[in-house]
Each structure stands twice: as structure tokens, then as C-alpha cells.
Amino acid sequence: MRCGVVVFPGSNCDHDVYHVLKHVLGQESAFLWHGDEDLRGSNLVVLPGGFAYGDYLRAGALAALSPVMAAVRRHAEAGGLVLGICNGFQVLLEAGLLPGAMRRNRELRFLCRDVWLRVERDDLPFTCGYEQGQVVRMPIAHAEGNYEDTPEKLDALEAAGQVAFRYVSPDGELDEAWNLNGSARAIAGVVNERGNVLGLMPHPERSAEELLSNTDGLALFAGTVGAAAGAVGVGR
Amino acid sequence: MSAAAGALAAGARAAEPATGPAAAEPEVDLAQARARGLSEEEYEKLCGLLGRTPSFTELGIVAALWSEHCSYKSSKADLRMLPTEGPHVVHGPGENAGVVDLGYGLVAAFKIESHNHPSYIEPYQGAATGVGGILRDVFTMGARPVACMDSLRFGDLDAPRMKYLVDGVVRGIGDYGNCVGIPTVGGETGFHPSYNGNVLVNAFALGVARRDRIFTARATGAGNPILYAGSRTGRDGIHGATMASEAFGAESEQKRPTVQVGDPFTEKVLLEATLEAMRTGAIVAIQDMGAAGLTSSAFEMAGRGGTGVRLDLDRVPLREPGLSPYEIMLSESQERMLIVARRGRQEEVARVFRRWGLEVDKIGEVTSGDRAVVTAGGRTVADLPVEPLTAGAPVYRRPASPPTDLAARRRPPEVPAPPGGPAGALEALVTTPELASKEWVWRQYDHTVRTNTVIGPGGDCAVLALKGTPQGLALTCDVNPVYCWLDPASGGAQAVAEAVRNLATAGAEPVGLTDCLNFGNPEVPEVAWQFREAIRGIAAACEALGVPVVSGNVSFYNETEGRQIHPTPTIAMVGVVPEIDRVPRPHFTAAGDRIVLLGEDRAEFGGSAYLRLLFGVEQGVPPRVDLDAESRLAELLRVLAFNGAARTAHDLSAGGLAVGLAEACFGAGLGARVELPAGGPALFSETQARALVACAPDQAARVLRLAETSGVPAREIGEVGGGELVIGADGETDRLGIEPLRTKWATALPRALGL
Numbered sequence: 001m002r003c004g005v006v007v008f009p010g011s012n013c014d015h016d017v018y019h020v021l022k023h024v025l026g027q028e029s030a031f032l033w034h035g036d037e038d039l040r041g042s043n044l045v046v047l048p049g050g051f052a053y054g055d056y057l058r059a060g061a062l063a064a065l066s067p068v069m070a071a072v073r074r075h076a077e078a079g080g081l082v083l084g085i086c087n088g089f090q091v092l093l094e095a096g097l098l099p100g101a102m103r104r105n106r107e108l109r110f111l112c113r114d115v116w117l118r119v120e121r122d123d124l125p126f127t128c129g130y131e132q133g134q135v136v137r138m139p140i141a142h143a144e145g146n147y148e149d150t151p152e153k154l155d156a157l158e159a160a161g162q163v164a165f166r167y168v169s170p171d172g173e174l175d176e177a178w179n180l181n182g183s184a185r186a187i188a189g190v191v192n193e194r195g196n197v198l199g200l201m202p203h204p205e206r207s208a209e210e211l212l213s214n215t216d217g218l219a220l221f222a223g224t225v226g227a228a229a230g231a232v233g234v235g236r
Numbered sequence: 237m238s239a240a241a242g243a244l245a246a247g248a249r250a251a252e253p254a255t256g257p258a259a260a261e262p263e264v265d266l267a268q269a270r271a272r273g274l275s276e277e278e279y280e281k282l283c284g285l286l287g288r289t290p291s292f293t294e295l296g297i298v299a300a301l302w303s304e305h306c307s308y309k310s311s312k313a314d315l316r317m318l319p320t321e322g323p324h325v326v327h328g329p330g331e332n333a334g335v336v337d338l339g340y341g342l343v344a345a346f347k348i349e350s351h352n353h354p355s356y357i358e359p360y361q362g363a364a365t366g367v368g369g370i371l372r373d374v375f376t377m378g379a380r381p382v383a384c385m386d387s388l389r390f391g392d393l394d395a396p397r398m399k400y401l402v403d404g405v406v407r408g409i410g411d412y413g414n415c416v417g418i419p420t421v422g423g424e425t426g427f428h429p430s431y432n433g434n435v436l437v438n439a440f441a442l443g444v445a446r447r448d449r450i451f452t453a454r455a456t457g458a459g460n461p462i463l464y465a466g467s468r469t470g471r472d473g474i475h476g477a478t479m480a481s482e483a484f485g486a487e488s489e490q491k492r493p494t495v496q497v498g499d500p501f502t503e504k505v506l507l508e509a510t511l512e513a514m515r516t517g518a519i520v521a522i523q524d525m526g527a528a529g530l531t532s533s534a535f536e537m538a539g540r541g542g543t544g545v546r547l548d549l550d551r552v553p554l555r556e557p558g559l560s561p562y563e564i565m566l567s568e569s570q571e572r573m574l575i576v577a578r579r580g581r582q583e584e585v586a587r588v589f590r591r592w593g594l595e596v597d598k599i600g601e602v603t604s605g606d607r608a609v610v611t612a613g614g615r616t617v618a619d620l621p622v623e624p625l626t627a628g629a630p631v632y633r634r635p636a637s638p639p640t641d642l643a644a645r646r647r648p649p650e651v652p653a654p655p656g657g658p659a660g661a662l663e664a665l666v667t668t669p670e671l672a673s674k675e676w677v678w679r680q681y682d683h684t685v686r687t688n689t690v691i692g693p694g695g696d697c698a699v700l701a702l703k704g705t706p707q708g709l710a711l712t713c714d715v716n717p718v719y720c721w722l723d724p725a726s727g728g729a730q731a732v733a734e735a736v737r738n739l740a741t742a743g744a745e746p747v748g749l750t751d752c753l754n755f756g757n758p759e760v761p762e763v764a765w766q767f768r769e770a771i772r773g774i775a776a777a778c779e780a781l782g783v784p785v786v787s788g789n790v791s792f793y794n795e796t797e798g799r800q801i802h803p804t805p806t807i808a809m810v811g812v813v814p815e816i817d818r819v820p821r822p823h824f825t826a827a828g829d830r831i832v833l834l835g836e837d838r839a840e841f842g843g844s845a846y847l848r849l850l851f852g853v854e855q856g857v858p859p860r861v862d863l864d865a866e867s868r869l870a871e872l873l874r875v876l877a878f879n880g881a882a883r884t885a886h887d888l889s890a891g892g893l894a895v896g897l898a899e900a901c902f903g904a905g906l907g908a909r910v911e912l913p914a915g916g917p918a919l920f921s922e923t924q925a926r927a928l929v930a931c932a933p934d935q936a937a938r939v940l941r942l943a944e945t946s947g948v949p950a951r952e953i954g955e956v957g958g959g960e961l962v963i964g965a966d967g968e969t970d971r972l973g974i975e976p977l978r979t980k981w982a983t984a985l986p987r988a989l990g991l
Binding site for chain 2: 009010012013015016019020049050051053054055056109110111112113139141143203205206208209211212213
């Protein structure tokens, strides 16, 4: 099992993801340079959080055009696993690998705090470490995480089961007061139709160690790594 | 182009001062020197040093080097009182940041710096570039920044522009630090009318490095190339250093162009490129271009290295053509580094910066001798001796005298009974902006990136894991400006003692501090007295508590239209937690835990939050600082943490025991029932050297025994649990529902901001 963590200029959660994959889960891991079209044999490619290319123009817009993303696209098309966290999710949206777009948070401010998520699917390689309906806690840290799409496309997204995580109250209820960035239908994480590309705004890598008083995010990495190691193809 | 437009353009050109290297420079005289902040005496000293009239560019360089901001001319003499040595100190003051040893082959580099003046003129960019500057000070030492803190002081929220300033400063800090990816893990935010015309923005950063990989800023080795890396030079920030060395008047709004503009994305890639380039072994010395830009970085590197430099301004990358040598030397464009590379190896360094998309150019070289020679357009525009202008800058011992109304300030205040009873007074206090939750501020800062944050903002101190070791780092910043206004020596000592206490609640042993000394106009004898007294107090506390000062910053001229700020010597302290998995929390964590009060109350109300926030009285002698008692308490807290005896430890400070108890309840929404020896105002007394701890029931006797051994008065006062804070004293019982009170406390600040 090989994990690749992409480094764009401006990525700042690259070391955090690498730390969890390499030191917490003991996986073979490497950094992938944005200027290279080489994934170095990675089974799982992670696009980490940060401000790729300064988020100039729009969050993720320039990163989506970088050489490494051409390779990521081919990897995804071949059924390889791609995980985009926070800014990485924004890059996947801009690259068209996932549907939808981000607006600025409802209160137009950067927001760093814990949120509660309901796991909507447990049959994905990324979520097989959880149970459907399970409520988990993870930190968010973003200014543009307000997921949006047209009502028709949102209906289609939900009908196709592409919503992986939703923002909920600590009791697991849908509640606008706990949908802090104002996302349409409280969507926190989305997969592509094939189920091998996941983007989510919360940071599982910041909730993967006992020392940080939260290990809810670890199952996402552990499940993904396990699924990738066991699976040849991951299509549904 | 129409004739009219052409005429206008020509007219505009004629009206501008002649610029560009080829243009003749204006004549220099005393009036020109004065306009740049030099006194007549200083101008004469300069002419004497040179044996001639300086050129225009030279005048600009020297005015910046001798500005208060760069030269510390009014503070240097007093700063010598501060202890700067200790068993952990690797580099004390004089480098870009102080460096202390952490064990395991690691060191921490840290510093705090003010960005008060620019933040008042343009809050967003002023605060943002404050963060940028302090981060560069840290990574320029070879340390990877892992944490930021900010100490902020605002005026009354109803004062003109104040809500705009709060919003702009918080956004500026957030947008910069969040983008670079350095967590802002702590700090403080205070409000007082003395800052109505002059807010304070003090930015702290800490980085971690391997001890054998620390870099310094000493230009050595004649013939070594000097490289310029990072953003291009533009016209922003010119005269920033001199602006920060003057008081504000009605025309300060016109100084907006002296505020620099930051680009955190460039900072982030500059950070990565710098740390990577350092690993090539091809870098001799490196310094960021901060205040006074190229001028101070070149002169300071040469001054420390005992060498000369030659700079060719034609090689400096410019944002637009036509900058004059004067402008290039004084620009404070952000995100720029000056590097001395090993001769013949500059390409190794350059390659790294280019890989990160940054420009790098050779703009000069180190020379033997002691002169800084600057050329442009084939002409020498400056030829100055380094040593006499840096180490030999003017030093003043300003006349000092205590304020004439000092006796009236310190007259014992009347202490009325709590309005609305203890419960009413407590609710009133915790819903003032001063004592309310600051979550609205820090939730706009990324405080969890880098996955080290064990205790984030909102507690007594922040605690970070130090990856690869069992240890942690604890960080805090503290000062009580009202205490300092009533008695600057006592206030200075109190700030150090409180910082030590805050670190001790997490079980941390202090290893060093950095100070940001914010004062008014030092030419006013009362301010010079405040400064000297505060330093005396800080020095005494540092000696007694064994904490060296390893870096710092002085910010004078925090004065607007003659009104001085309260003296505000911010103390940012760093401690080491020996076992990161044994850190008590600042709040109650388990129902049934026994609550023990450490320390003894002396009913002290001088300068208290109780009198100031509830009665508008700022008077009296501030609480006595008993450094022996502080030392014993800190040691006890560390023992309780290390032995795992205490699950909760919380410092008592502004608002006293009542506010301390409420804060301990708010953290996890757990109530408490306590029985106290004295009620009424005594609940709000601010006697120092006190803390609350909570422990499992079977540990209570042990806690009391350890306290007795340590010589710390201790008393079990109650138990954690329920949804109420129940305070019994003097035969009366007060009850407050935690959840409603917590909500009011948590929302008071955004409400006061009108959000």
C-alpha cells in the first residue's frame, strides 16, 4: 500500500496527513510535487488542506490546472483512490472530479472549531471504517466550505447516494444551527459516482490521535488504507 | 492621447519628486533631517561622523537606523536591567529571535513584536504584516514555526472606528496565519479606553529547530555573495520604521501608505524555500527585510558580522521601474529575505528558491572593512561606516519622574457590596467584553493545523505536543495594564508571575520569555518613569522565578493627541511540559471531583476588574506580588500535574475566585458546589499566587498533603457536579445555572460588536 500526499505551493496540511498515514498507520508514504505528473506508484492520493497557489482567483482554481492534477485525473479514471480534504476538496471541485462548488461560509468568516458529522454511507472504501448513521466529531478550519449546487443537481446527488457526510447536531439530528458554514442540505462530504473520489471539508487528520483528545478521524484513513490494500478495483 | 490628457500627465510628472537612479537627489539640510525624525543633535552627530553632509539616500538610511523602532535609543540603557542568561538559553537578545534548549536535540526560537501603529492606521494589513514579520524572524533562524499567539488591546467598543479596528485586526491576523498554516494557539484580548486612539497588536511566533541547525544573521566572509530572495520591492511601507517612532495626531490617516501590504501565500513558499535552502549548507547568514527593509537587514547583518557590504541597487528586483535609491533602501515591501551565501555555491541556494516559484538575485557581496557602499546607475549613492551607525547609534537616558497624581491613583478605594448580590455581579462581570469568552476572536484563527494542539485558545496557557518526544510546549502571554498604570514595577512583576503560574497549571517549567513593551512617548518624564519601573519589576520577577528574557521589542510613542496608553509590558512565556500526556485541563472534567483552592486571599481590590468594570473605579494599590509565594505555588502545580494528582488546574486572576470558578465550569458545562470562608466582594478579590485545582475524590488528601509540604495554603472548598454553580458563604447561598450563564458569557463579545 503506497500513499501519496500532494504538495502544492501553499498546501499546509500536507505534513499532518503524511504524519497520520506514515507514523500513526505505518503506511509507506511519499510527498508528490505539484509540478510533476508522477504519482510514484501511489494507490491512494491525498490532496491536503491549505491555500494552494494562494487560492488566487478562486479556492482551488489554479491548483486544478497543475501538472500533478492531470495524473490525479488519470488515476481517478482508472479507479484509483483520491481523497481531498478541505482545500483538497475545493481543488477536486475545480478540477471537475467532484460535482458542486463552494461559496464563502454563511457568516463570511473563517471558522475553526469542532463539528459533528453523520456518516451517510459505510460501503465506500473511505467510510468502511464507520457505520452508516454513526455520528463523529472532527475539526473544520475554512472560510469557503459552503457547498452549493442547483436544486436539480443536489437532488440527483442525493438520489445517487453521493453524499458521504452531513453536518448534524451532536445528537445526530439535521439542524441548521449545526450546519455552521451554511452548506446546501448540510453536505460536508461528497463522492463521485464511482465511489473512488471523496472530498470533505472537515479534517480527519486532525482527529486521529489520542493525544489530541479525538480519534474519530482515524477510521477514515484506516478504512481507506484497508480497503485499498484489499481491493483491486473499488467500483461499486 | 488627447492634448488635455497629455498636458495632465506631463504636469503630474513634473509635480512628482525626481526619482530613478539617474535623477539628481535633493539637497540635504537640517530641515530634511528633521522631517525624517532626526533631531538637530543627531543630524550634527551624523555630519561629524561622515566629515561631510550626507547624501539624500544616506540621510534616509540613517534616519531609519536611528529611529526609535530600529535603534532602541530610549530603551537600551534600561533594558540592560533584564536577566538574559539561564541554563536553557542558546541565543539571547540581539538575534532575530531568542533561542532556548528543549532537550532531545531540539530548540525553540521565539519572539514577540508590536505592530501597533500600522494596525491603527490600517487594521487588516497592519495586523497581517505583524504576523508575517514575526514568522520571518523565527524561520530566518532555521526554525519551523509551529505556533502563534497575539496580545491585543482595544479601546471602548463605542469609541470611533473601534469595531472596525477589532474586525480588521482579527481578520488580518486570521487570514495571514491561516494561509501560512501556523496555528494561532493562544493570546489575549483586552479592552480599555486608554487604547481608544492607539490599539495594540503584539504578535508572537515560536519555531522548533534541531539545535545544530540554527542560523544567525552575521554577514561574514569577504567575497561571499549577498542574495535577495522573495517578493519584488515596491513603494509600500516607506518610512514605516519612522512612522512607528512618532506619536499619532489628527493627520495620521494620511500615513496609510506607510503601512505594508502582506501576501501570506508568498510567505508560505518563502518559508518552505528558506528552510529547504538552509539544508544545502550553502548559506552563511540570513535575515528577513523587516522594519526599514534592505537598510536594516544589510546594516544589521554587517554590524553583527563585523564586516562591510557592497550593494548594487540596479540588481534589486523592482515591482515597477523608476524607484529611487532612497525608496529601494527604505521600502518595507513584505516577504523578502537577504542571504549571504558561500562563495561559489549561490546557485545551490538560488535553485531552491526558484523551485518554489520565487525570484532570487545576487545584489551585492560581503566586503572586508567596515563600510556599506550602495551603488545605483553606476554611481555611489551611499558610503557609510557600519559600526558607528548600528552599535554606535545614539543612546538616551530620558528624564523620568513619577506622575504627579500617583498618590491619588493609589488612594485605597471604597469597595461596595456586589450589585445584585454575588450572582448578579458575577453575571455582569463575565458578560463584559473584557472578561467574556474570546472565542469569537480565536475561532477565526486556525488553531488545530499541524496537529500538535493539545490545549488550544481559551485556557490559562496553550499546550502543544512536541512530536518525536514525550514532551510538550506551553505558551502564554499576560499583562494587566491597569495594575501597571497604578504601579508599573508591581505590574511588570505581576505579568511575569502570572505567566509562570499559567504555565504551571499545565505542569510546565518556564524556559524563557519574550517581552513586548508598549508605552507612550518616552520624552514625557512620566512615561520614561513608567518604562524604567516596569523593567525593574520584570527584572526582579525574572530573577526570583528563574526566567530569562531571550528576545523582545519596545514600542514607544503609543500616544494620540497627547493621550498616553496605559503602560502595557506584554510578557509571552514559553515552558516545557515534561510529560505531554499528564496535562491538567483548565476546566472541570468530572462530576464528583473535589475542588481545592490554593493560596490565600488578602481582600485586594486595587486596580481590580470588580471595581473597574462594575463601578468605573480605577484606583488603589494593585495586589501585592509575593514572588516567593508564586514560586512555591508554581512548583506545587507542576508536582500535582506530574504526579497525576490534579485533573483540573486553573489560575485565578482578573475577577478573582468567582470568575475563576465560573470559567472552570464553562469548559465542559459542569457545575460546582463550593463553601467559602468569605462572600460579598471577597469573591472578586484579585490576590495573586492563587489557583483552583480539582482532583478525583481519592486524591484530595494527597493534594492537601503535597500543598502543605510545598508551603502553599490549601483548602478543600467543594465538589464538581450538577448544572449550577452554587456558592455558599457568610450563611448565604447563591446559585447560577451554568448553561444560561455560559451562553451569555460566550455570546457577549459578538453582541457587543453588534454582530
